[in-house]
Amino acid sequence: AYVITESCIKCKYTDCVDVCPVDCFREGPNFLVIEPDECIDCTLCVAECPVNAIYPEDEVPEDQQHFIALNAELSQNPAWKPITAKKAAPADADEWKDVKEKFHLLDR
Ligand code: SF4
Ligand code: F3S
Incomplete structure (x- = not known):
């Protein structure tokens, strides 16, 4: 499977979801x-x-290995719903796109 890693946190551009043939x-x-x-x-x-x-x-890079289990875990969380169409990114997404250490900012 493919895995989403730290760069996505607080960016969430959602371009990815438009192309997925299985809406996962x-x-x-x-x-x-x-x-x-x-x-x-x-x-x-x-x-x-x-x-x-x-x-x-x-x-997955060495320092991002924990995201493999995190994708598996959070995809089973009933509060995390399927998303199948691109939507507007957070207003401050561009301010976060080059920030590397964002794991502590993840909202569950
Ligand atoms: Fe997996 Fe969907 Fe990405 Fe294809 S587009 S690699 S099926 S998540
Ligand atoms: Fe996240 Fe990149 Fe998709 S920022 S929402 S994995 S396009």
């Missing part, structure tokens, strides 16, 4: 995750993300 994205307050059992590894979403947040599971 789930949306939280300031982050998205991919439901790993539904993702068919089509690769289409990777190029859409302006902050390069999406990786195949076996290429």
Whole structure:
């Protein structure tokens, strides 16, 4: 499966969701995750993300490994609903796109 990592937090541009053929994205307050059992590894979403947040599971960077379990966990959270169409990013998304340390800002 593909995995969304730290760059997405507080950016949530949602370009990724428009291209997914199986609608496996789930949306939280300031982050998205991919439901790993539904993702068919089509690769289409990777190029859409302006902050390069999406990786195949076996290429997730060393310091982002915890996001593999986090995508699996949060995609099962009933409050995290499917999102299938792009929507407006947060007003301050561009201010966060180059910030690296955002994990502590994740809202669940
Ligand atoms: Fe959807 Fe394809 Fe991205 Fe998986 S790799 S989340 S199936 S667009
Ligand atoms: Fe997040 Fe990138 Fe999608 S910022 S919402 S993974 S386009």
